[in-house]
Amino acid sequence: MPPYTCHSILNNLDIKTVEKSTRFISQGDKTDHAYIIKKGSCIILVEKNEELYPVDHKSEGDMLLMPALFTGEPVNSHIEAETNMELWVLKKSIFEKISKNNPGLWEFLIEIIAAKFDSKRPISDRTIGPYIATDIIGRGGYSIVYKGINSSTNQDIAIKMMRHHIVINPDFLEKFRNEAKIVTKFNHENIIKIFDRIERFQTVFIIMEYLDGKSIKELLAQKKRIPVDDAVKFLIQICKAIDYAYQQNILHKDINTENIMIINNDQAKLLDFGLACSIYDEDDLFDGALAYLAPEISQEEIANLQMVSLKDYINKPEKKLIYYIIIILIYFFKEICL
Template identity: 45%
Template sequence: MTEKIEPPNCWEYTQCGKEPGGANVDENGPCQAALETALDGVNNGKNAGRLCWAVDGTLCHNQTPGPEEDKISSCISCPFFQKVQEAEDQGDLRTKFLRFVTMDGKKPLMQGLEIKHVAQGERFIIQNANSEAGYIIQKGSCRILVEKDGELVAIGRRGLGEVVGVTALLTGAPYSAHVEAETPMCLWVIRRDQFEALVEKDRDLMEFLTELVADRLSADRPMADRAVGRYTAREVLGKGGFSMVYKGIHTALEMPVAIKMLHHDKALDPDFLAAFRNEAESIAKFNHENIVRVFDIEELYRTVFIIMEYLEGELLSDMIKRLGRLSPLLAADFMVQACRGLEYAHKFGIIHRDINVSNLFIQTGDRLKIMDFGIACKIGTEDFGETGTAAFMSPEQIDGDPVDERTDIYSLGLAAYEMVTGERAFPGNDIMALLDGHLERDVPDPAEKAPDLPPALRQVIMKAGKRAPDERFNKAGEIIEVLTEILPQCDLPLECATPVRKMTSLFLIYEEDKQKEVGRLTEEFSSAMKKLGVTLKAADFPDI
C-alpha cells in the first residue's frame, strides 16, 4: 500500500514567516491562510494553511494575489499546491470512491458509464439544482463552492478517484453546492437510474457512501440553505456520533426551529432508526415548560429529521465549565425544574434513562429544558441495549434490571453533585471503573467539596444517589417538596400557582384573491401554535 504523503502547511513549505508568531509577522501581520479556521479539515489537513488557495488575500510567495477567483491560475502552477494535490491523490482509500469500487477488480461499476470532459473554470454542478447525476473524477480536480447570502465561499476540493454530486444522488436532495473545474477534468458520469441499481445490489457500497455522506454533512464548514419539508436548515448548531442539529426556520412562518438529523449511516441501522423515531414519538405529545418541544417529524433524503423548538442559552455542562461550580441556590433551582419535567414525563409512563449535564439546557433567564429522549422507555422496561451515559448510569441500568422513576432520580442526583462541586461523582474515563463505581458506592458526600451547601440540598443529592433504588426518593415530586423550602418563593414559581396568561392580537389584511393561500398558512400557523399550548381564535370582518 502506498504510504500517504503528509504535506506541510504553506508557511512551513515557503518559509515565509507569516504564520502567527513568525519572523515576518511584524511587517504586514500574519497571512490570512494561517488565521482562517472555518475550513479546517479540507484536503485532510489539520488547519487552513493547507488550503491557502481557498482564502482571500493570502501572501503567496510574498505577493498578495487578492480574491480567490483571481488566483486560480497561479495556484495551479504553485509547487505547494501541486504537493498538496499529490498527497490528496494518494489519500486514504476509504475516501477514494474510484479505488474503493475497483480494488478487487470484480466490481462492474465502470461498465456503461459515459465520459464527460470539463474545461478549466467550467461549473458542472449547480447549487440547488435537481440532482440527476454524480461524477467520479478520472483526471483533474475541482473546487466546491457554497453560495450563501449573495457570496461564494470555497469549502473544499476533490481530486483523482473522488466523487462529487453523489451525496445528492444518495439522499435525493438537490445539489448542496456549486462545483467548478480548477483544472481540465475527465469524469465518469453516474446517472440516477444507474446509481440506484448499484446501491441496490451492493450493500458494502451503500454503507461506504452513507458514511461518506455523514462525514461531509458533519464537516464544520459553511453550508447552503437546505430545504427539509416545510423547514429550511441554515447552519450547523452541533454534531455528535449519531446526529446533527441545525438551526433553521419554518419557511412559511419564519419561526426559528432546531432541526435534528440522524446521520445517514445510522439510518441504515434499524435499532438506531427506531431509537431516533422513539425520541420524537416520546415527547411529541409533551407540553411542559421544562421539556424541549417537538413540533414535527420529517422523513426525507433517506433519513429522519426531528423539528424542535429553537433554544438560546447553553448546555448545563458548558455552564459548569464556565463557572467552575454553581451556587447552591441555582443548583437547587435547576434540580427542581428538572424534577418538574421528569415528573411530567413519568406521568406519561416515560423514563428518560439518560439524564446528565449535557442533556439539560439552560435558557436565558435560567429556565431549564430536558433534552434528548432518544433512549427513553416505558416504566418497568428491562434495561438492555442503549442504556445511557456511563458517568450517570444507575446500577439497575448497568445490571439490566427494570427501570422506573428512581432511575432518572439517581442520574439527576449525580448531575446535581456535579453542579455544586464542579466535579463528577465518579470521575475518570475508564468505562469499567465507572460502572464498578456505580455498583459499589453511593454518591460521595458533596459537602466535602462544597462545605457551603444547605443541609436540605446535601441530603437530597445523597439520597437521590443511593445505589439501592429503595433507598432513593420514589417520585420526583418528593424532591420538589424538599427543595422548594430552601428557595425564595418569588424566584421559583410553584406548580400549583395559577399561570400568567397573555393575549396577542394579530390582524391579517389581504386581497380577496389571496384568501385561499392565507387560509392554508393560517391553518399551518394554528397547528404549530396548538403544539405550544396556544389557543388561536379567528374572526372574519366585513370588507374594509
C-alpha cells in the same frame, strides 16, 4: 477510494469531459447522477448571502454529487473545473442497484455521504418543507443539529437531522416513528418542545424550539457559578420534567450535564429524549448515560433500559436509574453553586 470499490462501480460507466474554468454544476441543480473524477481537479464553491466561499478541492478518485444523488435534494454547491477533466458518470439506476448487490460498497458510500453532511465549512441553506436550515450548531453520534427558521412565522428553530446510516435501518425507523409520536405531544415548561417531524431526503428531521442558553456542562467548564437557591430551583424543575415523562411511560435515556440547559438564568430545560439513539449500535449503547447508571444495574438491564418504553419494566430497575441520576445531578448542581 479503495481499489476494490473502484473495480465494483467503474465498469461500464459513461465518460464526461469538462473544459478548464467551466462551471459544470450549479448550486440548486437537481441531478440523477454523480461523478467520479478520472482525470483533473475542480473547486467546490458555496454561495451564501450573495458571496462565494471556496469550501473544498477535488481531484482524481474523488466523488462528486453523491449526497444529492442519494437524498434527492438540490445540489448544495457550485462545482467549477480547475483543469480539463474526465469524469465517470454514475447514474441513479446503477447507484440504486448497489444497495442490493453490494452491501459492503453501499455502506462505504453511506459513510462518504454522512461525512459530507458533517462538514465544518460554510454550508448553503437547506429547505425542509416550510423550514430553512442555515448553520450547523451541534453534532452527535446519530444526528446533526442546525439552527433554522420557520419561513411561515419567522420563528427561530432548531432542526435535528438523523444521520443516514442510522435511518436506513428499517427496524430503527419504525421504533423511532412510534416514540416520536409520543414525545411530540409533550407539553412541559422544562422539556424542550418538539414542533414537527419530517421524513425527506432519505432521512428524518426533528423540528424543535431553539434555545439560547448554556448547558450545565458548559457552566462547569467555564467555572460559572449560580446562587444556591437557583440551583435548587433548577434541580426541582428537572425532576418535574423527568416525572412528567415518566407518567407518559417514557424514560429519558441520556440525562447528563450536556442535556440540561439553563435559559436566561431562570429556567432549566431537559433536552434530547434519545428519540433516535440506536439500540443496535454498540458504540451508542454505552455512550452518555452509562456514567450516570446505578452500579447495581446489570448489563442486561442496561440494554433493556435503552428501549425507552417502560411498559415492560414498571417497578424494575428504571427507578434505580432515575434515583441514581438525580443524586449525581445534585452533585453537579452543587459544583456550580456560589
